[in-house]
Amino acid sequence: MRRRVSRPSVPKRRERRDHPLSGLPDSSLLALSSVCRAAGIRPPGTQARQVREPASTTFGTSTVHRGRQGRCAVRLVRYRRAEHTGRGALIGEYIHEMGDTSLGSSRPGPRIAALDEVELLAPCDPRVIVCAGSNYAGQIAEKQRPWPTQPPLFLKAPNAVVGPGAAVVHPAGLRRLEYEGELAVVIGRTARDVPAASFADYVLGYTCANDITADDWRADGQWTRAKSADTFCPLGPWIETDVADPGALRLDTLVNGRTVQDGSTADMVFGVGELLAFVTRWITLQPGDVLLTGSPAGVGPLVPGDRVEVRIEGVGTLSNPVVGAEPLGEPGTT
Known part of the structure; x- marks a missing residue:
């Protein structure tokens, strides 16, 4: 005969009622949570009860999905419409009003215009543009x-920034102008001594960049002129705020429709976190500043009449024509 084994009784789990907000419906808690976060304070009851935010939010007829860290996953743009310039959020094919675009502090407002009714400008207006050189294994080879032991850095001046569709000017008398397709990191909050593991907390989003370079001037040591002439830093078409892993994106560059660079950000020697930690040891970056992360193998020449495109998976496509400059006289002459 089998012996019956008695099991100890397990008391039923009691629902927690020890917090004054525990009986409120999720919709009420979510509204309260939004108000508190906007005010910069922790929502009450977050330790007692977890509120699940919706995966998407509807603004009129446009739907915005939530990205990393629960932020609305939108594309941030700067645009010109007639005589007006402004900032907005691109949702689908429409631009919506967007106030403060710092990290997590604003939500899209009413619809402004369709995308084809505006001219897109560079999506940010950086005060500082820090660039990493020799940061792709393929280009180093x-x-x-030599293999870098720390990121080689240089600067581009803000006057070099132009937006999508704007012309890149080939300086008169220059023998070789080069494209360099790159992933650009746009800063979202003041960044100083950033821990590499926490870099995402300081990033507003990512955009495409073309580190246009006058090779002649670089070769003779004139790096400032080689990297910072007008139009030498196209950025755009927007800031993508929902990139899960910036170290796993396909990046390619096309000239007149032909692929000339075909790489991946996985080939970077120093990732975004390492670069941001290294740069901010000495340079404080502010919202809107830009970090260029280097270019894969395949850098080559551009001539007037070319169209160059930088395409980054999950971010977008930056396209710019190349035009010739008018010949200049000798310095001091008219």
Whole structure:
């Protein structure tokens, strides 16, 4: 005969009622949570009860999905319409009003215009543009350069920034102008001594960049002129705020429809976190500032009449024509 084994009784789990907000419906808690976060304070009851925010929010007929850290996953733009310039959020094919675009502090407002009714400008207006050189293993091998032990850095001046569709000017008398397709990091909050593991907390989003370079001037040591001439830093078409892993994006560059660079950000020697930690040890970055992360193998020449495109998976496509400059006289002459 089998012996019956008695099991100890398990008391039923009691629902927690020890917090004054525990009986409120999720919709009420969510509204209260939004108000508190907008005021910069922790919502009450977050320790006692977890509120699940919806995966998407509807603004009129447009639907915005929530991205990383629960932020609305929108594309941030700067635009010109007639005589007006402004900032907005691109949702589908429509631009909506957007106030403060710092991290998590604003939500899209009413619809402004359709995308085809405006001219897109560079999506940010950086005060500082820090660039990493020799940061792709393929380019290091291609150029037979030594492996870097720390990120080589240089700056581009803000006057070099232009937006999508704007012309890149080939300087008169220059023998070789080069494209360099890159992933650009747009800063979302003041960044100083950023821990590499926490870099995402300081990033507003990502955009495409073309580090246009006058090779002649770089070769003779004139790096400032080689990197910072007018139109030498196209950015755009928008800031993508929902990129899960910036170290796993396909990046390619096309000239007149032909692929000339075909790489991946997985080939970067120093990832976004390492770069941001290194740069902010000495340079404080502010919202809207830009970090260029280097270019894959395949850098090559541009001539007037070309159209160059930088395409980054999950971010967008930046396209710019190349035009010739008017010949200049000798310095001091008219």
